[in-house]
Amino acid sequence: METTDAEKRILKAARKVFEVDGLTGARMQHIADEAGISKASLHYYFRSKEKLFDKIFDEYMERIIPLFSTWHDDGDDWQPKVRKFMHQLADVFRETSVLFLIQEMRRDPEKLEVQLAAKRKKPNAFVAYYQRLRKDGLVRDTDPRVFALAMHGLCAYPYINEPMMCGALRMKPKEYLDFLGSYVEQAAEIVILSMKK
Amino acid sequence: METTDAEKRILKAARKVFEVDGLTGARMQHIADEAGISKASLHYYFRSKEKLFDKIFDEYMERIIPLFSTWHDDGDDWQPKVRKFMHQLADVFRETSVLFLIQEMRRDPEKLEVQLAAKRKKPNAFVAYYQRLRKDGLVRDTDPRVFALAMHGLCAYPYINEPMMCGALRMKPKEYLDFLGSYVEQAAEIVILSMKK
């Protein structure tokens, strides 16, 4: 079952519209127009608005979820690990609207429960890793959850709140996004400096 | 013209509903139910959905906007200033949904333009301050915009993405919000450590 060309155009259009208007605000006609087809054709490919929405939502969720659990402790130096992880975060957030996901999870909290129910049991992978480093006297003696929040926040926020920060820093959108490319490395530096003993 | 009791109940209900559903997704009937009045009464106080929405939006905007321009350089030590500023940020973000604002600005970019047009001319206040500190050799030689982003991100993100981070850190909502109380001070510490020479 290969995804046809029309299907791809629809998904692209749906991403664009759903990201801005959300499930309730989006209009099927608007998505159809954006994809260059009729509303009836749209329903031919995806039976209902919710079916289409779920496709986008799940696609995004599959990219985001791993970021909350990946950390393998192989004994190597921790600093390159932090740097690499934060670049991974930024790479995903650059092309995946977390804003869209958060907004939808607020509207329908059940969606989150389903995704997280499985992971609830194991402890957070990064927290466990940092505690090991702390025990070995390699890092500062601080609550690891603070750094978990910091890494995510530093990487995600600039993309989430582009509208405001772009204006606050007196930059044009293009200029701002270019800047974020070099920003990530410095954000990683911030985290590393504050972890060091 | 004092704000009557009914008016307050409506505004409270509207905040609740708009924050979750957005302008397009929110239903006037839903807001009326939440406020315990009829839909007709709701229209008696606020002629239209957009009028009511703008009231909430402007109220939030007035709290957020100052956070992007306040910084007075009186020559005192910079570290307490950073700490104080980040606590201010957290205080506002705790009770003002930035998510709501960002979402709406994406939907209607014109709203942002109006708010920022005036400030565009002057340079960002924090950036100017940090450059002065740098010239005086008091801080690390880094792009100040990175720290501007960092301070905002560290304070705002934990509140914006409560749904995910709360689950990722294996905490209950109540526990998580309590944790954020002590988090802010440590987040400020992160920024200060990374600014130091």
Place this chain on the structure above:
DNA sequence: ATATCGTTTGACCAAATCGTCAAACCATTT
């Protein structure tokens, strides 16, 4: 008791919107 005036509401309307369906379209096979 009656009038006055701000408040509240059930009933209603017009517009928007999701989803359906039969007919048209078109490429490929027979």
Place this chain on the structure above:
DNA sequence: AAATGGTTTGACGATTTGGTCAAACGATAT
């Protein structure tokens, strides 16, 4: 050229929703 089967669409129905309005309500003054 006729048949087949997947694709596309205009038109339509059912429902939802923002907003209106005349009538009812209730407190206060006359």
